[in-house]
Amino acid sequence: MARMKFLCDADRCIECNACVTACKNEHDVPWGINRRRVVTLNDGKPGERSVSMACMHCTDAPCAAVCPVDCFYTTADAVVLHSKDLCIGCGYCFYACPFGAPQYPRIGNFGTRGKMDKCTFCAGGPEPDRSDAELAKYGRNRLAEGRLPLCAEMCSTKSLLAGDGEVIAQIYKERVLQRGYGSGSWGWQTAYGEAVTT
Amino acid sequence: MNIIMTSVVTAVLLAAGAGLIFSMTQKAVYEVQAVPSVRLDDPGHNLVGPDWSGLNRTSANGKVLRST
Amino acid sequence: MRWRRGVLATGFVGLIILCSMPALAQSEKDPTIKPMMQSLQEQQLLKELRKVEGRVTIPDSKAGILEQPQGREYQTFHERILPWLGAIVIVGMLVALALFYLVHGPIRLERPPIGIRIRRFTPLERLTHWLTATSFIVLAITGLNYVFGKRLLMPLVGPEAFSTWSLWAKYLHNSFAWSFMLGLLLMAVLWLRDNVPDRYDLEWLKQFGGFLSNRHPPARRFNAGQKLIFWSVVLGGLALTASGIVLLFPHVADIGGIQIAQYVHAVSGAVMTAIMLAHIYIGTVGMVGALDAMVSGEVDLEWAKEHHPVWVEEEQARMPEGQQSRKGTILAEY
Numbered sequence: 206m207a208r209m210k211f212l213c214d215a216d217r218c219i220e221c222n223a224c225v226t227a228c229k230n231e232h233d234v235p236w237g238i239n240r241r242r243v244v245t246l247n248d249g250k251p252g253e254r255s256v257s258m259a260c261m262h263c264t265d266a267p268c269a270a271v272c273p274v275d276c277f278y279t280t281a282d283a284v285v286l287h288s289k290d291l292c293i294g295c296g297y298c299f300y301a302c303p304f305g306a307p308q309y310p311r312i313g314n315f316g317t318r319g320k321m322d323k324c325t326f327c328a329g330g331p332e333p334d335r336s337d338a339e340l341a342k343y344g345r346n347r348l349a350e351g352r353l354p355l356c357a358e359m360c361s362t363k364s365l366l367a368g369d370g371e372v373i374a375q376i377y378k379e380r381v382l383q384r385g386y387g388s389g390s391w392g393w394q395t396a397y398g399e400a401v402t403t
Numbered sequence: 404m405n406i407i408m409t410s411v412v413t414a415v416l417l418a419a420g421a422g423l424i425f426s427m428t429q430k431a432v433y434e435v436q437a438v439p440s441v442r443l444d445d446p447g448h449n450l451v452g453p454d455w456s457g458l459n460r461t462s463a464n465g466k467v468l469r470s471t
Numbered sequence: 472m473r474w475r476r477g478v479l480a481t482g483f484v485g486l487i488i489l490c491s492m493p494a495l496a497q498s499e500k501d502p503t504i505k506p507m508m509q510s511l512q513e514q515q516l517l518k519e520l521r522k523v524e525g526r527v528t529i530p531d532s533k534a535g536i537l538e539q540p541q542g543r544e545y546q547t548f549h550e551r552i553l554p555w556l557g558a559i560v561i562v563g564m565l566v567a568l569a570l571f572y573l574v575h576g577p578i579r580l581e582r583p584p585i586g587i588r589i590r591r592f593t594p595l596e597r598l599t600h601w602l603t604a605t606s607f608i609v610l611a612i613t614g615l616n617y618v619f620g621k622r623l624l625m626p627l628v629g630p631e632a633f634s635t636w637s638l639w640a641k642y643l644h645n646s647f648a649w650s651f652m653l654g655l656l657l658m659a660v661l662w663l664r665d666n667v668p669d670r671y672d673l674e675w676l677k678q679f680g681g682f683l684s685n686r687h688p689p690a691r692r693f694n695a696g697q698k699l700i701f702w703s704v705v706l707g708g709l710a711l712t713a714s715g716i717v718l719l720f721p722h723v724a725d726i727g728g729i730q731i732a733q734y735v736h737a738v739s740g741a742v743m744t745a746i747m748l749a750h751i752y753i754g755t756v757g758m759v760g761a762l763d764a765m766v767s768g769e770v771d772l773e774w775a776k777e778h779h780p781v782w783v784e785e786e787q788a789r790m791p792e793g794q795q796s797r798k799g800t801i802l803a804e805y
Contacts (some may be wrong), residue, residue: 212427215511220641235433236432236433237431237433237435237436237531238432238484239529239534242534243527243528244524244526244534244535244536245525245526246511246516246523246524246528246537247511247525247528248525252511254511255525256525256537259537260584267542267543267545267546269547270549270550271549271550273616273617273618273633274620274625274637275621276630290631291630291631291634292634292639293637293638295617295641296721297549297617300542300545300726300729300733301542301543301545301546301549301692303538303539303540303542303543304537304538305533305536305537305539305726306431306535308430310431311429311430311431311432312430312431312435312436312722315796317426317429317641317645383703388511389512389513389514391523391537391538392513392537392538394513395517395540395543400513400514406597406601406766406768407601407766409598410597410598410600410602410604411605411607411753413598413602413604413650414609414647414654415650417602417653418643418646418647419646419647419649421648421649421650421761422608422642422645422646426646427663432531435527436530436531436629438530441668464735465690
């Protein structure tokens with residue numbers, strides 16, 4: 206069975222934000238919710254790197270562990286999803302997530318955040334696959350159509366890879382060998398407990 | 404016993420009041436984090452104009468009419 | 472003119488070859504040239520700064536934090552340490568109280584009640600106490616639900632019902648926090664003076680309040696045990712208030728600050744719940760006549776003389792029989 210992962214090749218990412226736009230468009234993500242974002246490190250200085258970051262679908266996901274109502278579940282593909290019906294908007298998953306993936310639609314005093322929203326690996330949610338309810342709450346379910354996440358598909362430099370962890374690790378390793386450099390698989394150590402060794 | 408009932412009622416009133424006051428300050432994320440480049444109003448009022456048809460309407464003397 | 476064209480062509484080709492010399496050199500992959508040596512290394516950043524942060528083009532500034540691996544530490548604390556800590560502290564206290572009750576029983580009067588009542592708590596003091604107590608009970612139950620709810624309650628009622636209950640528990644917790652804070656403030660103002668340590672406290676503590684020896688160390692209005700409760704409530708409540716405010720208004724702190732506020736709030740909450748269980752025990756079944764003090768505001772004179780003899784002396788010295796003092800203490804036939 207495939208174990209789905211994301212890998213953003215920081216040396217190829219040009220901060221074009223096509224992944225961000227694709228995700229927002231495909232899932233009709235409301236204003237203010239940022240499922241995917243591009244973070245630029247050392248902006249304007251030598252060694253500038255950009256990394257596209259959304260939910261990493263971690264092994265032993267911290268968000269799932271700390272949820273007080275246990276609204277998370279992991280699919281057979283190791284995609285971490287949650288149920289917006291059970292979510293109480295407490296915010297614990299955001300405190301626990303190393304990558305800041307959980308997003309909330311409301312802000313302001315008193316901390317009532319609304320239902321949590323996050324990257325679903327284009328795999329929808331607990332509603333029936335490709336139903337209207339699933340589309341309204343979680344966005345498109347591309348995995349049920351046999352496709353991969355749109356962010357990686359739309360990446361202009363193919364820096365963002367999404368798919369089976371073994372396959373994309375291999376692609377990245379070959380890249381690094383071919384060109385002679387690579388700043389590593391950002392987030393893999395924290396998310397999956399193992400970085401891609403090159 | 405009376406004093407206990409009074410204090411329970413007081414607690415409930417205070418709690419409900421606080422809840423009401425603070426829920427009024429709740430805002431959607433897109434309101435709080437909007438930047439000037441983000442339009443929050445009806446696109447018909449922006450500078451480009453509501454007419455996206457691409458057909459420039461002209462007046463009698465050939466001048467192109469724009470919406471103000 | 473054809474030779475000129477030949478020279479030009481040769482020169483052009485030569486120029487191309489010349490320009491491609493550096494490329495040719497690179498394509499041999501000289502291992503000493505490392506074009507990305509200045510590139511950032513994730514583990515190095517994490518080691519130095521404990522987080523990886525950059526710039527984003529969206530208005531949400533906290534999205535600039537790429538990675539904060541201490542989220543995993545939060546997970547460890549919240550799911551492994553905290554439930555055990557809370558369970559041990561609370562269940563341990565319950566067990567200790569049950570054992571004490573079974574072995575020692577409630578604390579009774581040595582001599583029968585006199586029949587004369589003396590006022591111990593004014594209406595305002597009692598209102599404050601019960602305001603704070605009601606708020607604390609609601610806060611404790613809803614607070615414990617965050618940690619233990621999914622372990623203990625959800626298997627019984629199912630995920631949907633538990634989620635609805637937890638949502639309301641969250642609203643209750645956020646709302647009653649304010650009545651608790653007000654009650655706490657009033658309590659501190661009303662009782663600070665009587666809870667300053669005095670010369671009877673050390674002796675009272677040395678005798679462990681007479682709990683185990685059945686002797687009765689003297690005390691003023693509040694004995695050392697009560698003073699410990701007062702200061703636990705004030706200081707513990709202060710910790711809960713400060714950390715709770717940070718959690719209610721998350722934008723005042725960064726992610727690290729919120730995590731620390733969570734740790735403080737959870738631990739203080741668990742400890743305070745245990746302490747309050749002991750307080751509730753002694754105030755209800757643990758001591759005959761104690762609940763009366765806080766419900767009616769008056770106690771039997773015999774009870775007062777046995778448990779707080781110095782206080783009785785002070786009250787009686789304050790005014791002659793039948794007259795009201797500033798605090799409204801009445802000595803009257805009941």
